[in-house]
């Protein structure tokens with residue numbers, strides 16, 4: 761999602777038995793803190809494929825803001841083309857939400 765040294769991408773995966781307990785929003789909020797405070801990031805990107813409502817919801821709860829949609833994202837491992845939505849959080853936005 762970015763090639764800049766002061767920006768990064770957040771991705772996550774949780775074993776199915778542990779879904780729905782709020783673990784990922786809690787864990788990811790700490791990763792946002794780590795990215796902005798410890799690693800000096802200015803912007804953190806995050807995305808999900810169209811239809812992944814659980815992941816969309818995680819990003820909404822974290823405070824990510826919609827940036828753009830790409831209608832043709834190749835997924836070579838599945839031999840598919842998917843629609844991908846990309847969200848963003850700037851450090852300013854993070855400070856307003858979390859500080």
Ligand SMILES: CC(C)(COP(=O)(O)OP(=O)(O)OC[C@H]1O[C@@H](n2cnc3c(N)ncnc32)[C@H](O)[C@@H]1OP(=O)(O)O)[C@@H](O)C(=O)NCCC(=O)NCCS
Pocket residue numbers: 772773774775778779780781782783784785807808809812813814815817818
């Ligand atoms: C996306 C994922 C990380 C969510 O983690 P989580 O710890 O379950 O997140 P939450 O508990 O906050 O749940 C997120 C939302 O999904 C819903 N949800 C969780 N488990 C669900 C289930 N089994 N069925 C339907 N909805 C479910 C919750 O209701 C919640 O929304 P709400 O807060 O409005 O009620 C987890 O589902 C996952 O690892 N999925 C597979 C990998 C993946 O898709 N990763 C993201 C790639 S972009």
